[in-house]
Amino acid sequence: MQIFVNEMPLKRRIAYLKSKGKTIGFVPTMGALHKGHLSLIEKSNFRCDITVCSIFVNPTQFNNKEDLVNYPITIEEDISKLKNANTDILFKPTERVIYPPDTNLDVEIDLEGLDNLWEGKFRPGHFKGVVQVVKRLLDLVQPDFLFMGQKDFQQFTIINMMLEKLNMATKLIVVPIYREKDGLAMSSRNIRLTKKFREKSTILYKSLVFAKSVYGVKTPEEIESTAIRMIKDQGLNPEYFKIVNGETLRSVVSVSDNFVIAIVAAWAGNVRLIDNIIIKHEK
Ligand code: AMP
Numbered sequence: 088m089q090i091f092v093n094e095m096p097l098k099r100r101i102a103y104l105k106s107k108g109k110t111i112g113f114v115p116t117m118g119a120l121h122k123g124h125l126s127l128i129e130k131s132n133f134r135c136d137i138t139v140c141s142i143f144v145n146p147t148q149f150n151n152k153e154d155l156v157n158y159p160i161t162i163e164e165d166i167s168k169l170k171n172a173n174t175d176i177l178f179k180p181t182e183r184v185i186y187p188p189d190t191n192l193d194v195e196i197d198l199e200g201l202d203n204l205w206e207g208k209f210r211p212g213h214f215k216g217v218v219q220v221v222k223r224l225l226d227l228v229q230p231d232f233l234f235m236g237q238k239d240f241q242q243f244t245i246i247n248m249m250l251e252k253l254n255m256a257t258k259l260i261v262v263p264i265y266r267e268k269d270g271l272a273m274s275s276r277n278i279r280l281t282k283k284f285r286e287k288s289t290i291l292y293k294s295l296v297f298a299k300s301v302y303g304v305k306t307p308e309e310i311e312s313t314a315i316r317m318i319k320d321q322g323l324n325p326e327y328f329k330i331v332n333g334e335t336l337r338s339v340v341s342v343s344d345n346f347v348i349a350i351v352a353a354w355a356g357n358v359r360l361i362d363n364i365i366i367k368h369e370k
Pocket of ligand 1: 115116117118122123124126127234235236237238239262263264265266272273274275
């Protein structure tokens with residue numbers, strides 16, 4: 088695995104690989120890698136000739152300083168996991184490489200309000216930071232395919248809108264949520280859960296499975312309020328539990344909506360967790 092920190096050597100390598108006709112798959116991450124991240128690497132390896140993974144804890148997407156300071160960093164383990172997973176290139180830039188001084192990297196696109204819903208409402212400015220860093224990384228890596236997790240549903244929906252609106256040549260591929268045996272969605276933040284909250288956190292997946300099982304029998308409002316109660320009963324503090332259209336991320340209009348998901352965010356002690364489930368997706 089080759090490791091690049093700076094812009095020019097990375098760009099030269101990618102240009103060379105492209106000149107040889109290689110397809111490039113890209114998996115952006117913030118490190119503290121787990122099996123969810125590795126499932127993205129695996130998909131990229133399967134689909135593309137070359138897999139590039141980036142590790143960059145992007146300060147502009149953290150609305151909460153404490154969350155940024157406490158974000159886990161496990162770079163030695165990450166490197167060995169990436170090597171074992173047959174990653175071709177690791178891009179591990181410094182903040183200066185991503186955000187060179189005196190350079191405006193704001194991405195001026197209308198996200199049609201998607202950035203102000205759910206995660207955007209509870210984490211103001213988060214998606215502005217996500218769009219900015221993903222655009223910058225895509226400009227550097229120039230991948231044919233971008234691999235992102237279904238775990239961050241709103242994130243990939245917004246990035247897809249960005250790819251379309253900017254007419255970018257990269258195609259997004261969404262990879263299903265990788266879970267622990269007991270259903271908890273894998274997340275870098277899980278290692279910060281106390282033993283008690285680690286056990287209680289399984290309620291998130293249970294509440295999503297419940298929502299899916301009664302959708303169409305009970306109204307979305309009934310399901311949402313029951314799910315919120317289930318989560319509170321376990322001592323977690325939910326920010327939202329919503330049943331929404333999988334494209335617009337707004338409330339479902341009727342049972343005939345053909346793409347429906349349930350999304351949830353909750354605090355387990357001082358760790359914020361998110362999860363979702365696809366309730367139905369008829370094409
Ligand atoms: P992060 O390092 O948390 O920014 O995540 C990097 C990428 O991995 C994003 O596209 C996430 O959606 C994806 N990801 C995170 N957790 C999981 C998971 N449990 N299953 C699948 N993909 C995931």
